[in-house]
Amino acid sequence: MDDIILQFHTSAVAVLWPLLSKVPTWITYAVAYSVGGCVVLGWIALMAIVGTYGERRIAGFIQVRYGPNRVGPQGIFQPLADGIKLLCKEDTVPNVANRALFFVAPVLVLLGAMIPFAVLPFSERIVLTNMELALYYVLAFQAIEVIGILMAGWGPGSKWSLYGGMRLAAQMLSYEIPLGLCALVIILLSGSLNLGEIARWQAGPFLGMEHPWIFGWAVFRSPAALIAFFMFYVGGLAATKRAPFDLPEAESELVAGYHTEYAGIRFAFFFMAEYAAMYVVCAMSAILFLGGWHGPIPRPETAEGFEFMKTWSDLIQAGAPGAATFVDRCTLFVSSLWSVVSSNDGIRLIAREAIGAANVVGKSFFLYFVMIWARWTFPRIRIDQVMHLCLKVLLPIGLGCVIWAAVQVVLFPH
Amino acid sequence: MTRRPKNAFRLYCTDVWAGIYTTCVGLGVTIRYLFGKNVTMLYPEVRPEIPPTHRGLHALDESKCILCRLCATNCPVGCIAIESAGKGKTGMVTRYDVDYSQCLFCNLCAEACPTKCLRLTEAYSMIRGRREDCVLRLARPKSQSEIDEHMVKLARREAEKKAASKEAPETP
Numbered sequence: 001m002d003d004i005i006l007q008f009h010t011s012a013v014a015v016l017w018p019l020l021s022k023v024p025t026w027i028t029y030a031v032a033y034s035v036g037g038c039v040v041l042g043w044i045a046l047m048a049i050v051g052t053y054g055e056r057r058i059a060g061f062i063q064v065r066y067g068p069n070r071v072g073p074q075g076i077f078q079p080l081a082d083g084i085k086l087l088c089k090e091d092t093v094p095n096v097a098n099r100a101l102f103f104v105a106p107v108l109v110l111l112g113a114m115i116p117f118a119v120l121p122f123s124e125r126i127v128l129t130n131m132e133l134a135l136y137y138v139l140a141f142q143a144i145e146v147i148g149i150l151m152a153g154w155g156p157g158s159k160w161s162l163y164g165g166m167r168l169a170a171q172m173l174s175y176e177i178p179l180g181l182c183a184l185v186i187i188l189l190s191g192s193l194n195l196g197e198i199a200r201w202q203a204g205p206f207l208g209m210e211h212p213w214i215f216g217w218a219v220f221r222s223p224a225a226l227i228a229f230f231m232f233y234v235g236g237l238a239a240t241k242r243a244p245f246d247l248p249e250a251e252s253e254l255v256a257g258y259h260t261e262y263a264g265i266r267f268a269f270f271f272m273a274e275y276a277a278m279y280v281v282c283a284m285s286a287i288l289f290l291g292g293w294h295g296p297i298p299r300p301e302t303a304e305g306f307e308f309m310k311t312w313s314d315l316i317q318a319g320a321p322g323a324a325t326f327v328d329r330c331t332l333f334v335s336s337l338w339s340v341v342s343s344n345d346g347i348r349l350i351a352r353e354a355i356g357a358a359n360v361v362g363k364s365f366f367l368y369f370v371m372i373w374a375r376w377t378f379p380r381i382r383i384d385q386v387m388h389l390c391l392k393v394l395l396p397i398g399l400g401c402v403i404w405a406a407v408q409v410v411l412f413p414h
Numbered sequence: 415m416t417r418r419p420k421n422a423f424r425l426y427c428t429d430v431w432a433g434i435y436t437t438c439v440g441l442g443v444t445i446r447y448l449f450g451k452n453v454t455m456l457y458p459e460v461r462p463e464i465p466p467t468h469r470g471l472h473a474l475d476e477s478k479c480i481l482c483r484l485c486a487t488n489c490p491v492g493c494i495a496i497e498s499a500g501k502g503k504t505g506m507v508t509r510y511d512v513d514y515s516q517c518l519f520c521n522l523c524a525e526a527c528p529t530k531c532l533r534l535t536e537a538y539s540m541i542r543g544r545r546e547d548c549v550l551r552l553a554r555p556k557s558q559s560e561i562d563e564h565m566v567k568l569a570r571r572e573a574e575k576k577a578a579s580k581e582a583p584e585t586p
Binding site: 058061062063064065066069373374376377378392393 | 426430433437440441443444445447448449450451452453454456
């Protein structure tokens with residue numbers, strides 16, 4: 001997004017309003033990224049809404065009952081009612097709490113869940129930061145959430161919280177290893193850590209097909225990637241502490257685990273963080289293994305060499321000498337933007353990005369649904385079974401997959 | 415130290431396979447339920463069908479009641495209170511109260527009724543906000559003038575009867 005902001009700043013703003021171009025670029029960056037951050041925050045809130053509602057409705061149907069269906073048509077406003085309830089609740093702090101840890105923990109947990117959204121692409125161009133080390137960044141910054149939850153476990157001075165926090169730390173740190181190995185398979189095959197590059201690699205020619213549609217997805221390119229996909233997903237389930245790996249909040253033995261002592265909006269933070277982390281795992285699986293935006297819906301091609309910002313700034317520069325007054329400049333700004341958007345190429349570009357976003361979000365939501373489905377299917381497993389699965393099953397198979405992928409890359413470079 | 419079995423690797427493989435297989439079986443079971451029909455119902459809108467033999471709230475047919483008070487006598491908890499103007503077939507039920515804070519729904523009152531004027535209906539909803547409301551007044555409320563009128567009518571009929579019986583020995 002950096003280059004787009006800079007281009008916008010120099011070619012559109014500077015030409016029309018020279019005074020504004022005196023504003024240092026870092027302020028422009030700050031404003032632009034703040035807006036982007038707000039959009040991401042909105043998306044996280046939406047995920048929490050969709051997550052709670054979907055979770056309860058699907059749980060209801062799986063248990064052959066209805067679930068919440070009173071607030072609004074089919075109960076779709078239930079999460080809003082829940083949110084208002086949580087906002088109005090008394091914010092209790094235990095007497096023995098370590099107040100600093102207690103108050104920082106929910107913020108840190110939510111922050112840890114939000115950080116991956118900075119690089120998580122929704123489509124080819126709809127991404128906050130096109131980072132070269134995006135995959136590494138996502139995997140590395142999951143640790144922030146671990147720290148937050150350890151603080152939440154220690155802070156309130158409650159044994160239930162402490163047990164939950166310790167279990168979570170053990171579980172999340174162990175599952176980082178298979179997660180990393182599965183990501184390594186994709187890194188080896190695609191040769192990139194950039195999420196956009198990885199998605200582009202999955203649209204490339206495969207088995208003699210120029211445009212392989214869904215058969216270009218990583219899961220079809222290598223058996224190692226197929227196995228790695230399922231393992232990444234299972235590891236993601238464990239890393240987001242979803243059932244059957246929800247030991248940290250095992251309500252039958254730990255009350256609620258690390259968020260036992262939290263009430264009201266702080267509790268809601270933990271919930272939002274959980275659903276945001278779920279979405280991140282699902283979106284990462286979709287982008288790494290299921291082709292990203294090269295999904296089941298084919299995207300229209302855009303014209304060669306068409307660049308949105310360039311066309312727009314050309315139009316502005318062409319019209320700039322004729323626009324003398326402030327109103328004229330504003331009209332020029334809007335009318336040129338509209339003419340670019342409504343032009344043939346502009347519409348195609350928007351359609352392409354919209355369909356790409358629909359592909360990513362659709363696949364992510366399907367995986368999201370599978371997570372909920374799995375939660376209401378499997379009983380919780382013991383901590384030793386969790387560790388057994390991680391260290392004795394996922395780890396060796398993951399290593400095998402990495403070796404397979406490495407051999408495949410060497411023997412059959414496409 | 416347990417000795418490592420010879421076929422440890424095969425055991426491991428079968429374990430992993432069993433894990434994957436049972437996972438799929440479990441998911442299959444729940445997806446069938448997900449798209450299956452719900453067993454619960456949307457209660458206030460959709461009402462359950464009550465069998466006709468259900469023993470719910472009482473219903474009294476005042477016109478058939480002969481004021482024999484067998485129902486109140488038979489009631490094991492004594493939750494039926496009856497008051498009347500007059501007796502027997504000609505009497506008028508002025509009060510017929512069933513106290514549902516005590517009623518067992520045993521149906522003994524209805525079984526005892528010789529004229530089948532009392533029965534237990536299918537009505538199951540008996541939520542009340544106050545204790546006093548637990549007593550259901552089954553008899554139609556009557557004003558004092560109505561009761562007086564009935565008493566006068568009874569007395570007149572009695573007098574006519576007496577007059578008739580006085581005349582009777584003379585006729586044969």
